[in-house]
Amino acid sequence: MSVIAASSGIAANPARALVCRNCGAEYPLIAQNACYECFAPVEVGYDQAALRAVTRADIEAGPHNIWRYAPLLPAGQDPASRVTVNPGMTPLIKADALAAELGLKTLWVKDDSANPTHSFKDRVVSVALTAAKGLGFSRFACASTGNLANSVAAHGARAGVPSIVFIPYDLEQNKVVTSAVYQGQVVAIEGSYDDVNRLCQELTETDEFEETAFVNVNVRPYYAEGSKTLGYEVAEQLGWRLPQQVVIPMASGELLTKIDKAFTELVEIGLVDDTPWRVFGAQSAGCNPIATALHAGTDQITPVKPTGIAKSLNIGDPAAGPYALEAVRRTGGWMDYVTDDEIRDGIQLLARTTGVFAETAGGVTVAVLKKLVEAGKLDRDAETVVYNTGEGLKTIDAVSAQVGPTHTVRPSLKAAREAGLLG
Amino acid sequence: MSVIAASSGIAANPARALVCRNCGAEYPLIAQNACYECFAPVEVGYDQAALRAVTRADIEAGPHNIWRYAPLLPAGQDPASRVTVNPGMTPLIKADALAAELGLKTLWVKDDSANPTHSFKDRVVSVALTAAKGLGFSRFACASTGNLANSVAAHGARAGVPSIVFIPYDLEQNKVVTSAVYQGQVVAIEGSYDDVNRLCQELTETDEFEETAFVNVNVRPYYAEGSKTLGYEVAEQLGWRLPQQVVIPMASGELLTKIDKAFTELVEIGLVDDTPWRVFGAQSAGCNPIATALHAGTDQITPVKPTGIAKSLNIGDPAAGPYALEAVRRTGGWMDYVTDDEIRDGIQLLARTTGVFAETAGGVTVAVLKKLVEAGKLDRDAETVVYNTGEGLKTIDAVSAQVGPTHTVRPSLKAAREAGLLG
The missing domain is CATH 3.40.50.1100 (Rossmann fold)
Structure with missing residues (x-):
């Protein structure tokens, strides 16, 4: 207080x-x-x-x-x-180039790789x-x-x-x-x-x-309450108002429920206007028990044995899964999941269009964002925030086979010319 | 203006x-x-x-x-x-445990690994x-x-x-x-x-x-002017006053000269009181042309062919070397250099005592700080700021052979007990 x-x-x-x-x-x-x-x-x-x-x-x-x-x-x-290491107040980045590529009107990236140990x-x-x-x-x-x-x-x-x-x-x-x-x-x-x-x-x-x-x-x-700050900050950084759509990675599912709780609190205590928001959850195909339950229309979450590169999201028996389902259903959102190849593409798409290098969990979330837009689940005209919760340097192997030097040349103008660097 | x-x-x-x-x-x-x-x-x-x-x-x-x-x-x-990716206003961390270990009265770490791409x-x-x-x-x-x-x-x-x-x-x-x-x-x-x-x-x-x-x-x-902000921020974060001693890594030497320039400007324009400061420079033994010139008492910097793990500092022909020498001599500071093993120890010392994981350049600077204290070059009673300019995740190989799991056990209480985790 x-x-x-x-x-x-x-x-x-x-x-x-x-x-x-x-x-x-x-x-x-x-x-x-x-x-x-x-x-x-x-x-x-x-x-x-x-x-x-x-x-x-x-x-x-x-x-x-x-x-x-x-x-x-x-x-x-x-x-x-x-x-404390004094985390928080991480950047909320207007992602116009990514929005244009996905066909969204207004998109923000909340970049929590900027925290002291580079995750939320x-x-x-x-x-x-x-x-x-x-x-x-x-x-x-x-x-x-x-x-x-x-x-x-x-x-x-x-x-x-x-x-x-x-x-x-x-x-x-x-x-x-x-x-x-x-x-x-x-x-x-x-x-x-x-x-x-x-x-x-x-x-x-x-x-x-x-x-x-x-x-x-x-x-x-x-x-768990610490995750509420990822909701508060977005609202404050938008000038004390709520976004219309948020896309959030899910491991235990707790982060999603607490961002939703933060928005609910901000409305209840009068710090923002009571405008509707929709919550979307992202998992990988290698660990998708919550999204699978949503797609099946059930409250029962069947634990899985996780596989795949999004290791930070690999919780097969997600403690907060039922509450994540409740928040997504209540707000009219949705969940989906993506393959390892889509995750790698998501990391590169985010990096190329925003300058943010995310870990695999961020690749999951961006790839699910893309999938939800293409499937018509996300409203293209509604202001959207996508959460990047971690740093690409921590999961470097996910992309190290895909990206590298575009040219390797000897240190001379002649070599540079032969390599095509001079047109 | x-x-x-x-x-x-x-x-x-x-x-x-x-x-x-x-x-x-x-x-x-x-x-x-x-x-x-x-x-x-x-x-x-x-x-x-x-x-x-x-x-x-x-x-x-x-x-x-x-x-x-x-x-x-x-x-x-x-x-x-x-x-811009909006860098800056990175943490200035009071490093009491590190100060105690080194025998310094007051020590701060300016942690520039917190920038968006994790370096200054x-x-x-x-x-x-x-x-x-x-x-x-x-x-x-x-x-x-x-x-x-x-x-x-x-x-x-x-x-x-x-x-x-x-x-x-x-x-x-x-x-x-x-x-x-x-x-x-x-x-x-x-x-x-x-x-x-x-x-x-x-x-x-x-x-x-x-x-x-x-x-x-x-x-x-x-x-080069962008580096001035590393001087301005420290002064502002200290409550608009200058530290008495600063220890700064040197590659081209430019960063050191610009932090000194920032302090000079702040005094000239009246934003801080005119209190004396001393500038100290840090290099690795594998690339030490500026420190070597200082030790030899010359203005002539002899280029070297760099070796060693502090690759981000490996500039053998440092453009701003003469100006770094001038700043260190004018302020009554000093320079020194450290071996690869000392660099690795510096990274671990900083991590263990502050929770900051630095790249090799930060290991150089902390190891030189230690060496300068032990040699009596730094005044133990003077307030000191050490600059960490980069992120440990980028040079992970420098320490990956030194640190790892302290225990590896099967997932049972019995195994945990046998591994000595229960006393």
């Missing part, structure tokens, strides 16, 4: 309780990620009066990072409390670890497909807190090195991400990990 | 002339990089009255990128004129290409050790202008792919950077390249 506690100089926290997403049961703001009544996930509920007290001016007076939205988050109101995960990790520190945890951990491990390890190094990150053994090498360079513990698990995630859930229940915060397990409700 | 032309809505340009750095001869603001009288390099000279009219408030009211300093730059005063080159390219567009050029080019090519190619893609970048054939693959993905022309030259540079100088004199702006050849004076 925007009210500053007079005695302490610390803004109060607008979070009120953990609330079950299924039955509505409420719990105190502790380290808990499932409902004791019905076992569904819990999420952070807010004091609506506190949220409604927040003004655009409050936010605009804040720092040029996610903490400008601290009045709408469950942690970090006191700057001294933050465990810095947002969720900063919120989760700030909450975790407040809850007394003394070690940071995660189950990760790569980007999350990069971010947790970097946050640990910055804060001087030990970290232990768990990743599948077959990750892209660039993501492994970018976790290990910070010199915390990096545990490669001989299995899929879903195996990693299961093991981490078991570890949280051991005595030895009692003081370890797994950002996406035992403090997951706080973690 | 901060005065807005009433008729056009476009702020006037404070640049006055190109001025010879040797004899002081003056030329109009065209595409020219050497003096016709004495063949020394020319640089941008300003209308001092225009600069003095600029206030802190003018700058603070600007955008959160380098263009807030447009009143102090030779191009880009009109936002519509900019050819986005700053110089944005200024150069904005000037180039104004001068009527229709194609963008450069001679590059990697980062510059990444930036020119990305700027070309963003602006929809053809680009052609020239690189040594033996660059790090990540830097090659990150240039080629934007799908301009990428020319690999079978030679060193100095060979590439010579060829590009020859190409600028051909009819076929008459409309091609080589950012660091024929429009180099504008390009």
Whole structure:
């Protein structure tokens, strides 16, 4: 909330309780990620009066990072409390050339590769670890497909807190090195991400990990709220209004649900006008359980064994899948999925037309954007935002066989002429 | 200057002339990089009255990128004129853990890996290409050790202008792919950077390249001014004051001279108090011609044939070397150089203590910082800023043999226990 506690100089926290997403049961703001009544996930509920007290001016007076939205988050109101690399306020790029090629009227790219460890995960990790520190945890951990491990390890190094990150053994090498360079513990698990995630859930229940915060397990409700900032920022960067269509990559499906939650909140608390938005989800053909459920018209998500190059999206048993389906159906959106070749083309299309080099997840999202336009699912005249959540350098192998020098020549004018460089 | 032309809505340009750095001869603001009288390099000279009219408030009211300093730059005063990916305002990180390890009182890391293509080159390219567009050029080019090519190619893609970048054939693959993905022309030259540079100088004199702006050849004076923003930002981020010591990597030596020029200007125009600063330069043992000249007490820089892993600094015949020597001697600083092993250690030291993953150039600078502290060249009690100019993901091979998973285990609690993860 925007009210500053007079005695302490610390803004109060607008979070009120953990609330079950299924039955509505409420719990105190502790380290808990499932409902004791019905076992569904819990999420952070807010004091609506506190949220409604927040003004655009409050936010605009804040720092040029996610903490400008601290009045709408469950942690970090006191700057001294933050465990953070200060992510956020990444560019919203007008993509006229890409729009023209796809036949869209107005298109923006929200480029979250600009975060400190070059993915949107810095947002969720900063919120989760700030909450975790407040809850007394003394070690940071995660189950990760790569980007999350990069971010947790970097946050640990910055804060001087030990970290232990768990990743599948077959990750892209660039993501492994970018976790290990910070010199915390990096545990490669001989299995899929879903195996990693299961093991981490078991570890949280051991005595030895009692003081370890797994950002996406035992403090997951706080973690998930960090994704709301990707909705807030787009609205603020558009001049405090909502886009009409958003295209979002899906792994667990949580990012999509939280951008939708951010738009809903902004309307409810009066920071933007109540204009309709439609939410679209993107997966790869190698891991498409949520999109498949939508296409089949069911609420039941059948887990898959992921394959393909979009490793950061390879969650075969997506925890927030049902909520992503709900958001897409409620707003009149759609989901689709694309092949590895389409992903590679998507990376190159985005790079050539915007100067943004995305990782495979961004290739997925741009390729699905293209597919949705061609299928008539997206309104060509409606203002659209496509989210790039990660950096091309981390998945360089996806395109390194496709692109390279166009010429190789000896260092002389004569050689340059013979190579055709002089017309 | 901060005065807005009433008729056009476009702020006037404070640049006055190109001025010879040797004899002081003056030329109009065209595409020219050497003096016709004495063949020394020319640089941008300003209308001092225009600069003095600029206030802190003018700058603070600007955008959160380098263009807030447009009143102090030779191009880009009109936002519509900019050819840019909007770099700048990268983090200045208080590095307390690194300071403690080195025995320094106050240390900051200026982290320019946060720029859109993840090096400081986005700053110089944005200024150069904005000037180039104004001068009527229709194609963008450069001679590059990697980062510059990444930036020119990305700027070309963003602006929809053809680009052609020239690189040594033996660059790090990540830097090659990150240039080629934007799908301009990428020319690999079978030679060193100095060979590439010579060829590009020859190409600028051909009819076929008459409309091609080589950012660091024929429009180099504008390009070089972009580096001033790395000085302005540090001063502004410190609350409008100068640091006492700065440690800066050297390739051509130009970056160092322009940060020094920025500090000089800020004092002259009254934006900061006139407090002393000392400039320190960092090279690798594989390419140390400027530091070697300093150590030998000479003004003569003997070109070298570069070797070693710090490829982005491998300029054996550094154009701005004499001016870097002058700045270091005038301010009472020093220069040093470090081995490849020290560079690798520097990358890991920075990562472990700050959460910043630097490329080899950053490893050079941190390792030289350490060496200068240990040698007593840096005052341990003086506030120090070390510049990280690039991103670790681009030179991943430098550390990929040193760091990796600390454990590899099967996905079970039993296996985790056997691996010692449960104490």
